[in-house]
Amino acid sequence: MAILPIVEVPDARLRETCAPVDAITDEVRGIVADMFETMYDARGIGLAAIQVGIMQRIVVIDLQDRETEEEDPAPEAVRAPHAYINPAITWVSDELSTYSEGCLSIPEQYAEVTRPARCRVTWLDLAGERHEAEYDGLMATCMQHEIDHLNGVLFIDHISRLKRGMLMKKLDKLRRGG
Numbered sequence: 625m626a627i628l629p630i631v632e633v634p635d636a637r638l639r640e641t642c643a644p645v646d647a648i649t650d651e652v653r654g655i656v657a658d659m660f661e662t663m664y665d666a667r668g669i670g671l672a673a674i675q676v677g678i679m680q681r682i683v684v685i686d687l688q689d690r691e692t693e694e695e696d697p698a699p700e701a702v703r704a705p706h707a708y709i710n711p712a713i714t715w716v717s718d719e720l721s722t723y724s725e726g727c728l729s730i731p732e733q734y735a736e737v738t739r740p741a742r743c744r745v746t747w748l749d750l751a752g753e754r755h756e757a758e759y760d761g762l763m764a765t766c767m768q769h770e771i772d773h774l775n776g777v778l779f780i781d782h783i784s785r786l787k788r789g790m791l792m793k794k795l796d797k798l799r800r801g802g
């Protein structure tokens with residue numbers, strides 16, 4: 625396993641559309657293992673393969689028993705790693721919810737994002753089995769955020785131009801060490 629470098633904005637690779645995984649091979653399982661290691665190291669709760677420069681429809685999520693993203697990472701004992709191959713949203717609720725979202729590709733920046741409160745998702749697991757589930761709460765938000773990545777969409781695309789401008793300015797300042 626290896627910790628992979630995370631692709632950050634404004635890298636154009638983050639705007640590409642990822643290709644479906646054809647077959648669940650050892651290579652795919654290796655990518656998933658590296659993605660988990662990278663996500664835990666970066667203290668994230670979700671990561672899409674595109675964020676480590678691999679343009680395939682692969683997502684890993686582990687909410688680590690947290691209610692919100694602001695809480696400290698949970699210890700290894702409560703880890704619940706889930707890998708989603710070719711995840712697709714098949715239904716979203718009319719009801720909306722708002723969470724403060726962040727992204728490992730947009731370091732240390734957060735914004736309130738409103739999305740459907742619930743969604744249904746289909747995916748393949750690492751054994752190639754097809755699954756379908758309905759999610760709500762933080763998991764629904766996280767799933768929509770990660771599947772957005774596979775289509776070249778970032779959470780900052782869901783906020784106003786003004787807020788996006790302010791956020792990118794803060795990121796510039798952070799990078800300059802200010």
Ligand code: ZN
Pocket residue numbers: 726727728729769773
């Ligand atoms: Zn993200």
